[in-house]
Amino acid sequence: MPTKTAKRNSPFEIAREALGHVGKFQTPPTPSVYEVWYRYVEGVDDIIANLSHAVEDVNAVSVDMLEQLHKQYCANIEDTNTDLSDNLASEMTSLQSILESQMNAGKQLGSELDEACVTLQEAPATAQSIAECAQKMLTSSNTMQDQIRNLQTQLQASQSKVEALQTELNESRAAVMTDPLTNLGNRRHFDLHIRQSLLLAKTESRCSFLLLVDLDHFKHINDTFGHDCGDKVIMYVASQLTHLCPDSSISRLGGDEFAIILRSDDYAEATDTAAEIRQYFASTPLKLSGSGEDLGKIELSIGGARLRKNDDGQSWFVRADKLLYQAKNAGRNSVMLEHSR
Template sequence: MATAREARLATVEYRADQVFDRIGRFLAQHRLSPDPLHYAFAYRVISQPAGVLAQSVAALTEGGIRLTARDIEKLGGQVATGATPDIPDATDAVEGLVAQTQMHVEGFTDMMHAIRTETQDFGRDLAASANAMRASDSAGDIVRLTGVMLDRVQSAETRLAAATHEAEELRLKLEEARSNARCDPLTDLPNRRAFEESFAKHMQAGDAVCLAVCDVDRFKRVNDRFGHSVGDRVLKAIAEALTTACPGHMVARYGGEEFTVLFVGTTLDDAYATLERARDVVADKRYRLRESDEPLGAVTFSAGITEAKPGEFLGSVFGRADKLLYTAKDNGRNQIRRL
């Protein structure tokens, strides 16, 4: 029979294995390499599930969103060199287009060298033919030389036109890739990356900024009862309502059923009043299923809104708004809290 000490040791080993497995799943979920820096950060999250860090990570990753390198650094962790990029799919696409652009630039260079060589050859031929014509006074040489000149000019024009067309197509693809890397494909709203970049730009410019974090109330019930396709339509409706009610301000889908609004050049009171109107519009609307006309009922959202202090980082402002959001949730939902 095992002694009490052996039983305790077995329990400790079992818990250690559990922690190790959960850390491994955490690293895989967020595409982090098994580097000691990443492991230390994951251990802090996993070993203290009720701690502030774990709660912050849960709030940032709700809805299946992966942590970015900036998230980890803002939360006090360190990112290993060679970590997976924040948005790998978009980054890979842009990198592919950059490589393609470099190929075209090199092609342009080679083509211009070829045209220059042909021009030099043509110049030598022209000089030689001119000397020959002076000696022989032959009109046939003029005709031949003119034909050669026209052929070379037309060939160069054809190659330049084709290269210009390819370059224009590539430019359009690059613009589309840049846009897609900052756009949410479901709602067509700016995504998390675009929102963070805009926040940083306005803070650097010294603009007055208020940040709101909005979350659809009991959204999981909608998905569980009616399916994800209906849930997607609800998210699109919320996105449209927020955009319509907050003209001139940036509405973004931050992840899952969470939206953010960046109010620039306005007071906290005005931003709060604008968001309250949006909340009323959403709460007053009654949704029905498109397929059966069955009533979906009311859909509401809760929000937290706060004013950014000069020089404040996004993590601090977002964290404050996020806590206000959860206060609104805890106090009955369908309301906005501000600070």
């Protein structure tokens, strides 16, 4: 698994080391590239997880990779969401104003009709007064109809804007939580679903199993076949995990590590799922596309922890991570799940 860099306290030290990475990897010191290196040295976990396996090979770090990391982890996406939210709130206010205008128009028509009726009641009705009253009521009704048609047009336009803004906001939020290589959830997605699992455990007594999955000897694949091949292996693993666990929350934590949240706290079910995952990859040989060169079978280790009543997100993750290391130390290509409740 990726090794974290030591976090620096001095911004000057961070900046100096970040510039050192810019020079070492011959990446242009553009604002976005520099910020990724700065955050890497600073100790941002998501960036460390995605870069640590690559920095071992000078040729493995590309500008495209750094730009993708900047877009996912550094770009101020929150500002985009804030702008969209503000626009949505503004349009909702406009909707409310349109509806209030329609209600006021209806009240005005009612008042004018009441006034006409009172006029007829206060004096003996004559043909002229009845005609004048009818004309006034007709004029008020026509005015009301014109107002309603105008307001309906405004209402439809405003509703369309609201729907478009809601769609854009949802897409923006989804993009923030998506790993660009695999289209799985990223660390933000993982943290969100951890919080949801904790909430479900408290409100509905629904506990879950957290499985951490790490590929064995993944560095060997990168070193032997290249990082492009390594990326394809990561994408393949992601797609198969989605197929094997269709009803679970799956995230790529970075590098070659994945997290699966099973919506079950049954030890036997979690064990069967983890064993099925390990066995599937261990029994499926892969070939390099194009050349047909044999890549061998993908071996992986899995550690799993059941959510406990006194857990928070950190304690739950730490237990699963320790079990993952136990699976690694047991010879890899193995599964370690806690049985205790």
